[in-house]
Amino acid sequence: MTTIERPTAPQGPAATAATARPERPRRWWLLPTVLSVLAVLAVLVFGVLAPGGAQTGYRIAAPGDVNPGGIIPGDVPVPTRVAAIVLALLALAVAVLLWVRAAAGRMPGGRARITLLVLFGVLWVLSFLTWAYKGAVVDLGGLLQTMMLLAVPLAFGALSGVLSERAGVINIAIEGQLLFGAFGAVLVGSVTGSAWAGLLAAPVMALVIGALLALFAIGYQVQQIIVGVVLNVFAIGLTSFFFGTVMKQNPGLFNRPLRLPTIRIPLLADIPIVGRVLFEQTVLVYLMWIIVAALTVALFRTRWGLRVRAVGEHPRAADTVGIDVGRTRWSNVLLGSAVAGLGGATLTIGTGVAFGEEMSAGKGYIALAAMILGRYHPVGALLAALLFAFADALQLNLSSLPSGTGAGIPSQFLLMLPYIVTLFAVAGVVGRVRVPAADGVPYVKQ
Structure with a gap:
């Protein structure tokens, strides 16, 4: 009788190597390909095609910075093409x-x-700056200062979205909350003559939009995206009406350009490049850092945060253990609206300008993109806001270069730059970001 021998599994080192070899993801090549294409384009466009004799300057230390013995150079010139x-x-x-x-x-x-x-992003951006500022000086401190100014309303708006959507409520109404916050800050500040009163009024005014969002989305279970869009249109219409009928008629009483005082921390504010960016700001910037830290700890290290995330992930399970789903969602939407109101105050009393029609200019939607790019995490939302603000600050600085310097980038492209960065950044993460499971899903108590 013949016997059939069954193949045996390989033994020894070969088997160990075969079983230890990790399996590649299906689209493993996508990210390296995109980065390689961007890097090759940078080599060709920013380097090879750059003029040979041009130089780019980088301002490291400005007059008045802490610089013992002048060991930190002021302007550092580098050859544009080589660098x-x-x-x-x-x-x-x-x-x-x-x-x-x-x-x-x-x-x-x-x-x-x-x-x-x-690391890739920093190297690529520095290569771009070297090419874009040929024949000019890149004031790194000034560029970062502008970035910080533009990032604050985006960061507050993104934090508002994190608070709402972690509890399961889609917050498209960030634009309206920013606008109401800016409107309330100027109106109350002008009437009282105090920018501090305007700062207190901004989150209270933004609560109007937050309460309407919670009422329709949670109370009446209306489709949340539609509610958010309608509330944005409502905010634009109402503030434009009062601007045209009240503020324009008596701007000295109702629309004065007030500004919160700048709080300077001695010595730290004189650190080269980052000193004024971090330690010479209004109270709104310091509040932004505090809120990001506090919210990160509260969401991921406290019982309150656990309950909020439970409501956003599985509200029925949360309800069965005694968590009031409706109250949790209401409180988070209102708290998020108040935070967004602080971002609105940055647009007016934070920068010393009067209120203008539709002055939020789409920042609420960019804040929403920052929240998504930041993966619904406070720190991630802040970093994404800084990225988008850097693109905006870059286009402002490039558009103000003296004639005959710079790479001659068309002004129309510069105006599109922040939105192009937003589009590509969000497109790169959509599909890989894990949205709270119950986000946008109304909860009906059984």
Whole structure:
């Protein structure tokens, strides 16, 4: 009788290597490909095509900065073509590293991946700046200062979205909350003659939009995206009406350009590049840092945060253990609206300008994109807001370069730059961001 021998599994080191080899994701090549294309374009456009004799200056230390013995140089000139090529090649090296790791099925994850992406982004942006500012000086401190000013309303708006959507309520009405906050800050501040009174009034005014959103989305269970859009239109119409009928008629009484005082922290504010950015700001900037830290701890390290996230993920399960789903959602929407109102105050009393029609100018929608890009996390939302604000600050600085300097980028493209960055940034994460499971889903108590 013949016997059939069954194939046996490989034994020894070969089997160990076969079982230890990780499996590559289906689209493992996408991220390295995108980064490689961007790096090659930077080498060609920012480097090879740059004029050979041009120079770009980087302002490191400004007059008045802490600079013992002058050891930190003021303006550092670099050859435009060489510096842009070197920076782009370093960015390409990061992309190649990701290629190698991804091809081997060992794509870095978590913090290592984020670190590599941030490193690539910094190198690519520096290569772009070197090319874009040829014949001019990049004032790094001034650029970051502008970025911070533009990031504050976006960050407050994104934090408002985090608070609402972690509890399961889609907050499209951030635009209206910013607008009502800006309107209330100027109106109350002008009548009382105090910017501090305007600061207190801004979140209270934004609560009007928040209460309407909670009433229709939670109380009457209306489709939340539609409610948010309608509330934005309502906010634009109502503030435009009062602006045209009240503020324009007597701007000295109802629409004065007030400004919160700048709080300067001695010595720290004199640190080169980042001193004035972090330690010479209005109270709104310091509040932004405090709220981001407090909200991060509260959401992920406290019982309150656990309940909020439970309501946003599985409200029925939360209800069965005694959590009041409706109250939790109401309180989070109202709290988020108040936070957005502080962002609205930044648009007026935070910068010293009077109220203008539709002055939020789509910042609420960009804040919503920052919330998504930040993966519904306060720190991530802040970093995304800083990214979008940097793109906006860059276009403002490039458009103000003297004639005959810079790369001659068309002004129309510069105006599109912040929105292009927003579009590509969000497009790169949509589909990979885990949205709270019950986000936008009304809850009916059984």
